[in-house]
Amino acid sequence: MIAKEVIQKIRDVVGQAHALDSDLDRFGYSYDASFVPLFPPSLPDLVVRPRTTEEVAAVMKIANEHGIPVTARGAGSGRTGGSIPLQDGISLCLDRMKTIIELDEKNMMITVEAGVRTGDIYNVCAQKGLFYPPDPASFKYSTIGGNIAENAGGMRAVKYGVTHNFVMGLEVVLADGTVINTGGKSIKNVTGYNLTQLMVGSEGTLGIVTKAILRLIPMPKYRNTLLLMFSTLDGACGTIHQMLQSGIVPASAELMDRTCLNAIAKNRKFEFPDTAQACIITEVDGAEEYEIKKQGEQIETIAQANGVVELRVAKTAQEADDLWAIRRALSPAVGALAPDRVSEDISVPRNEFPEIVRRIRKIVDKYNLDFAVYGHAGDGNLHPSILCDMSDPEQAPRVHKAVEEMFAATLELGGTLSGEHGIGITKQHYLKDALGEAGVVVLKSIKKALDPKGILNPGKMWLEEETVHD
Amino acid sequence: MIAKEVIQKIRDVVGQAHALDSDLDRFGYSYDASFVPLFPPSLPDLVVRPRTTEEVAAVMKIANEHGIPVTARGAGSGRTGGSIPLQDGISLCLDRMKTIIELDEKNMMITVEAGVRTGDIYNVCAQKGLFYPPDPASFKYSTIGGNIAENAGGMRAVKYGVTHNFVMGLEVVLADGTVINTGGKSIKNVTGYNLTQLMVGSEGTLGIVTKAILRLIPMPKYRNTLLLMFSTLDGACGTIHQMLQSGIVPASAELMDRTCLNAIAKNRKFEFPDTAQACIITEVDGAEEYEIKKQGEQIETIAQANGVVELRVAKTAQEADDLWAIRRALSPAVGALAPDRVSEDISVPRNEFPEIVRRIRKIVDKYNLDFAVYGHAGDGNLHPSILCDMSDPEQAPRVHKAVEEMFAATLELGGTLSGEHGIGITKQHYLKDALGEAGVVVLKSIKKALDPKGILNPGKMWLEEETVHD
Structure with a gap:
């Protein structure tokens, strides 16, 4: 629960209309497009919809002072629970920050606020013969801020790459409300650590992306x-x-x-x-x-x-x-085939694609499960879906075992847990298998350096019980 | 000074012949290809040349226990003093780790040890019709580990990108001797923070890169x-x-x-x-x-x-x-024109290239200095060289002022201090101008998280007197 006077402070920043706490509003911001169960809901205490970077900074300053968890949100189209406010607090929705600040045709770059829809970026650029290639399935409604937080992929990755290949610079509000700018329009830039790429794919756990400079290419004819x-x-x-x-x-x-x-x-x-x-x-x-x-x-x-x-x-x-x-x-269409679909997002070295498809088929056959397989075969990123009924106590354990073996097979072939959806809630149990204990310790120590109070999207990516070295 | 018994411990790890402490050897590892003055020399106490990742890990463990500074080194071809052991300690030279571990033609990737020469990578790949594009001027003798530490660029960046665009995964030895693996051969990979790109360009201050997986492309016909x-x-x-x-x-x-x-x-x-x-x-x-x-x-x-x-x-x-x-x-040839050459590595948005050239010319004219300008005009990365005699007490202050104004003009045009050489010693005075105080604080907090004792390449990138938040 957030104290009344703190809520008032936040309302003073963003305006009464943009800090919502009705039950209905809170429920509306409690879920995303993942298969994380809706009930019991992960309700935020307060939904905050800032309009400017200054407002985001002011809200973060208040949240940090009072130790209030803040979970950033774009369109809520994420697949791994990234924008679900697991530990209550504030759902910080950036959907009002939707200004396209500049289309720089000469340098072939576009500067946008975090809440701009990816599809709108595509369209604005296409009108000038320029091309922003990343196209996650959600691109018509997902926001660029969410795409950056999750390092979204899509169908064009095999030739053009994913979101991170197009992010040149960011404006980021840190946990304590400090605003930093990373990268920029220089094609070559080795000044300091690559904070831009550290932020891309960090799932809202290291900072709130408020603006982005994106690289464009000429539209293929x-x-x-x-x-x-x-x-x-x-x-x-x-x-x-x-x-x-x-x-x-x-x-x-x-x-x-x-x-x-x-x-x-x-x-x-x-x-x-x-x-x-x-x-x-x-x-x-x-x-x-x-x-x-x-x-x-x-x-x-x-x-x-x-x-x-x-x-x-x-x-x-x-x-x-x-x-x-x-x-x-x-x-x-695949989702409608069964009461539940347990869908994964594994990614393997391109050459191992036929082999992982064979192995997955063996695994689901072994556990006698229905499944559908589709994916971005060109880049090795696969979405195998187990079609099941997780309310069936006999079936659920078989599904869990099959998923576990799927991940093991993926890692064995040199692959990884997630190609484009992120870790979030749904894959956090397996992070240690992928990165090793030492790798997870490094993630946590970076998190602690940038967000000492742990208020940014807490409870995601890794499991809390793991020890943090100091 | 490193205690005798500690030197012995290190010799037990790498062998007597690979832990050198004669005056001549120490002098040989005190400089690089930058314009940092040779005298007084920054002598390491000990030059250590490990052969394996295990040896690197064991040496780092000893160094961390005893708080000994460790400065990694490849071919010493860096341009900003990155491999100069500013605070004595160990010069950790990776030039014996020169195995090409695997050329995976099917996935178009090569796995190499850090000490492999970049030119050798190019040649081995070219024989199979594959292409490793990054070509820093030093590529015939510089090592891939050094290229990764500095995020080296080159002439082909305008079309193909720089080193970081080709690094898919790394093996890194952390300050305390822990070995981690980042990234891998999966084209799409969003599992955890992007530690690969955090390490690329970190100038040996966050970890010692021991192996790298590099992406290749088909050789243009x-x-x-x-x-x-x-x-x-x-x-x-x-x-x-x-x-x-x-x-x-x-x-x-x-x-x-x-x-x-x-x-x-x-x-x-x-x-x-x-x-x-x-x-x-x-x-x-x-x-x-x-x-x-x-x-x-x-x-x-x-x-x-x-x-x-x-x-x-x-x-x-x-x-x-x-x-x-x-x-x-x-x-x-340009270097031979005057007793000293103060050469910069600024980078601007591509579109501003003609303008920065005009402004630099005005600045050097104002200070009545000779200069030469060349660079990678296609990607906005410029190497203006002031031709001078820094031992002339009348001339040196003019040079410093001109450099300062050059950096200011670069930042004003949305550019950056370094396109491909790194910050190291030679540009650390200007880092705050480029990143802002808040940006530098973030770099330092990440550094502290990964290297709490501050033993990895101390004294580089930023100025020590700046405060670190905790």
Whole structure:
């Protein structure tokens, strides 16, 4: 509980209308898009919606003085519980900070406030022939601040990289309300430690990002979008693998298994051959039309050798969008297949993609579970979903065991727990397995240095019981 | 001074032959390639040359127990005094750790020990058609560990990026001897804070990098190298600026002024027109021959509009190498022009490159100093060199004032103190101007968290008198 006079101090900063404490408002900020159970809810004591960096700084100063936990929030579209206020306190929602401050066409950079929607950044840049590539599934509604906090990925990572590859500089409010600026518009910059990249992906535990300078690239002129159906999952994996080995760098290369295809077909008109066991949607883009045409033909040749049973090439921009709409419809369609979906976000060295798919299949078969697998096969980032009913006391332990073995297999192949969703609540039990005890100790000591009172998004990323060295 | 029994403990770890304490050996490890005066020398008490990570860990454990400063060193080719042991103690030279552990062609990554020469990495990869782009001027003899510690840049940054863009994972020995592994071969990886990028560019103050996993790209098949002479420096700057604005992304675009041309001509056969006041050497590369030819023609057209007085296009690989040899001969040639050279490494937003060149010229004119200017104009990273005699008590204060104003102008244009050489000793007085007091406090608190006793490369990056918050 936050004392009344402290709430009043915060209201004096942001205005009465932007510090909410009704039960309904508090409930509205108690969950995100992860599979963390809604009940019992993690209610914040107060929802604060600042408009400026100065307001964020003033609120943090008050929170730090009174030891009040602060959990930053954008659109609440995170997948691992990053914006859930686990220890009550303040839900600091940055959605009112949505000014696009500057589009610097000459340096090809854009400066935005944290609450700007990623899709809006994409659109504003596209109008000037510039391209902001990171496209997490949520990009139409997620905020750039949230994307930065979680280091969001997306389908274009295989060619263009993820959020962190595009962040040049940040304005950050620290736990005690101090405002710092990191990085800047200089392409080369080695002045001091790389605080920019320390903040990206730190899940709101080290500071509140209020502004960002993002790098842009010229918008590719041409794209060539293909959908390929395969008679085996191995054939689909093999095709992507051979594409990459032959030097084709697709803008994206997405894989779906038969369960995914069935799920989509339940919700929309979508026909596919009975023999199809897996599907790839892939796109090449570039500055030269003949080049992407040539690459499309190379992909066809590789697919023929891997048992392709159907191939569709988009002839117009509309047809390309229609193919991608299939992929974008996937996640909710798979989610609707069972009462619960336990979905992971593992990432392996690109070369191990076919092997991790084989191993996961073995694991779920062993525990007799239904599952769907899809993911960004081009960059080794996979979203296997166990379709289950976690309220079934017989089934739940099998699911937990399967997940544990999935993570173990991933780490064994040199992979990692999370490719693009973060650790948050849902993966914190496994952090030590991935980083080792010494690695976790380092994270904690950095956290303690920047947030000595531990008020920023407490309870996330690692388990609290682990010892902290001093 | 290190106690005799402690030296013996260290000798027990690395062997008698690899823990040196003769006056001559100590002197040999007291300087680097910076303009930090040689006398009085910063002698280490002991030079330690470990062979394995285990040895590094054991030495750090001993050093931490006894509070002995440890300054890591590769080839000693740094430009800002990073490897100079300012507070005596141990010079920890990693030059014996030179195993290339694995070239993973399928994932296009190479794993190396810290002491491997960057040029050797380039060569080993090139033999397999793979490309490690970062090419600091020292790349033939500098070690990858040093490149990582300083986040070395080079001529190819404009297209390909600098060292940090290629580091996927590290093995790091912390101050207390703990070994951690950061990152890995997964392209997408958001598990925990980005310790990899925190370590890159930390100048040996946070940990000792012992191994690195580096990302590679396919070697471009074709290149087109051009040398262009201009009647004005503004014309040369304008050409690079317009090239970039028109969408041409050169692999490198190097600028030299008339003083540089004269300097080179003193040392080697190199003719240029009397009217030439500036020179650009630039290269475009790519997978398609016609494409780089087209880009070469576009560059010619832009240069014509900017007062080009001579243009040479390399017709063979040998001719291309010859053109680059001119650029590579530059730094020592300029250094020989005066008793001292005070050389900077400022970096500005790409668009401000012509403006910073104009401002620097005004500043040195105001203080009546000789200077040469060259640099990586394509990425906004400039090396202005004041040619002077610092033993002249009348001249030295003018030089200091000019440098101060140069930094102020750089920061005013949104630039930064160092693009690729680091802060080290030579720029530590100006760090607060660049990062603000709050920024420096953050660096120090991270340093304190990871190295509580302050034994790793003490006295570098910031000035000690500044207060540390706790």
